[in-house]
Amino acid sequence: MSRDEYEKLILEKHKDKLYFDSQICKEATFADIDKEKIKWFLKKAKAERNLNIDYSTSSVEALKRLNLLIDNKPTNTAILMFGKNPQRFFIQSEIRCARFKGIKAVKPFIDMKVIDGSIYEQIDQAEKFILFNIKKAAWIEPGKIERQEKWEYPPDAIREAIINAIAHRDYYSSANVHISIFDDRVEIWNPGKLPPPLTPKDLKEEHKSIPVNPSLANLLFLIKYIERWGTGTNDIIKWCRKEGLPEPIFKEVTGGFAVVLRKFQIPENLESLELNERQKKAIEYISQKNKITNNEYRKLFPGITDRTVLNDLRDMVKKGILVKVGKTKNTFYQFRNNSEIIPK
Numbered sequence: 188m189s190r191d192e193y194e195k196l197i198l199e200k201h202k203d204k205l206y207f208d209s210q211i212c213k214e215a216t217f218a219d220i221d222k223e224k225i226k227w228f229l230k231k232a233k234a235e236r237n238l239n240i241d242y243s244t245s246s247v248e249a250l251k252r253l254n255l256l257i258d259n260k261p262t263n264t265a266i267l268m269f270g271k272n273p274q275r276f277f278i279q280s281e282i283r284c285a286r287f288k289g290i291k292a293v294k295p296f297i298d299m300k301v302i303d304g305s306i307y308e309q310i311d312q313a314e315k316f317i318l319f320n321i322k323k324a325a326w327i328e329p330g331k332i333e334r335q336e337k338w339e340y341p342p343d344a345i346r347e348a349i350i351n352a353i354a355h356r357d358y359y360s361s362a363n364v365h366i367s368i369f370d371d372r373v374e375i376w377n378p379g380k381l382p383p384p385l386t387p388k389d390l391k392e393e394h395k396s397i398p399v400n401p402s403l404a405n406l407l408f409l410i411k412y413i414e415r416w417g418t419g420t421n422d423i424i425k426w427c428r429k430e431g432l433p434e435p436i437f438k439e440v441t442g443g444f445a446v447v448l449r450k451f452q453i454p455e456n457l458e459s460l461e462l463n464e465r466q467k468k469a470i471e472y473i474s475q476k477n478k479i480t481n482n483e484y485r486k487l488f489p490g491i492t493d494r495t496v497l498n499d500l501r502d503m504v505k506k507g508i509l510v511k512v513g514k515t516k517n518t519f520y521q522f523r524n525n526s527e528i529i530p531k
Contacts, residue, residue: 206399206400206402207359208264208400208402208403209262209263209264209401209402210263211257211258211261211262211263212261212263212265213260215260215261215266215276216260216261217246217247217261219261219266219272219275220246220261220265220271221271222246224268224269225246225269226242228269228307228406228409228410229241229242230242231410231411232409235411236408236409236411250265250269253406255269255402262402263276263277263358264406267280267305267306267358268305268306268307268403269305273303273305273306274304278361279358279360279361279363279378280303280306280309280358281301281302281363281364282301282302282303282312282313282364282366283300283301283302283363283364283365283366284298284300284302284313284316284317284365284366285298285299285300285365285366285367286298286299286320286368287367287368288370289369290369290370290371290372291369297320298316298319298320300316302316306353306407307410309353310346310350310353314342314345314346316366317349317373318338318342318345321338321340322339323338323339324336324338325337337430337476340373340427340432340450341427341430343422344423344427344435344448345373347419348435348446348448349366350407351377351413351420352364352377352444354398354399354407354412355377355379355399355444356377356379356400356443357377357378357399357443360378360379360443363378364376372447372449372450373447373449374446374447375445375447376443376444376445377444378442378443379399380439380442380443382399387437387439390420390421390437391420391421391424391437393417394417395417396415396416396417397417398415420437420446423435423448427448430477431476431477431521432449432450432477433449433450435447435448435449436449450477460508462502462503463499465487465491465495465499466499466502466503469487469503470503472487473509473520473521474522477522478512478520479519479520480520481493481496481497481500481518484496500520508522508523509521509522510522510523
């Protein structure tokens, strides 16, 4: 047995006592800690959770009270959150982000970035990268002065998925967190599988929080980046449903865990379906707002009859473009969630 295999076996046997985030960062000293980052954290934690540590408290004392010092040496969590250069010690803590053309991970990239820095800085920068590389629709609604705007994917869901990937990843792994943006989806992957007994299916139901990195999770809780109630994945589902998007996919793949945010695709064979100009314009409307009602369809084309509205919509349902949701006054139409476009 090689040394690496032996050490991995020992770690597996004693994993309950050997959380990565609570171990001493052996090569680090207090000189590697950024005092300004600690002050920022204390102010934020005071405002969000009423943390009883004043921001004027010395950095050493603050780390002690946060349980981030062992024998006067900083823990891995202390370096990941407050280090001047965390990647000097943990190169695996980078995030690799890419925007691809099409629906497969092939070069050339449309955009690419490697994000480093402290954990909370990475979360903010990763969110900005995704928002920069997805679309934002804007339109004017009758009777409203302000312009209406909407992202392709709900920003709250994006941020929650990023935080989960960073907070719950396996830091013993040398792999980075990967964020991949395609034409039809956003995939956020982190090394490390779900902690037992959780399964991807459990994440869609009510479940408890089982942090892989409890010390790191506690700091993120104190600044209200997470709640530690096991509601994060349920919230992601809720936010996607609210925007009329399909449920996200949670899956274990290639030694890690992935969250896939996806959108309804306009059928590629649209030109062969013999649609009239009203229907084509309605499809553009749905691609921006994810759904359309009979009343909204009528407002798009003043002067058309109710029968014409109904015939147009029924025709698109018959051709497999749309699906009718709800009954009576609550009825609306949205793109059919065709299994052919769901990432496998």
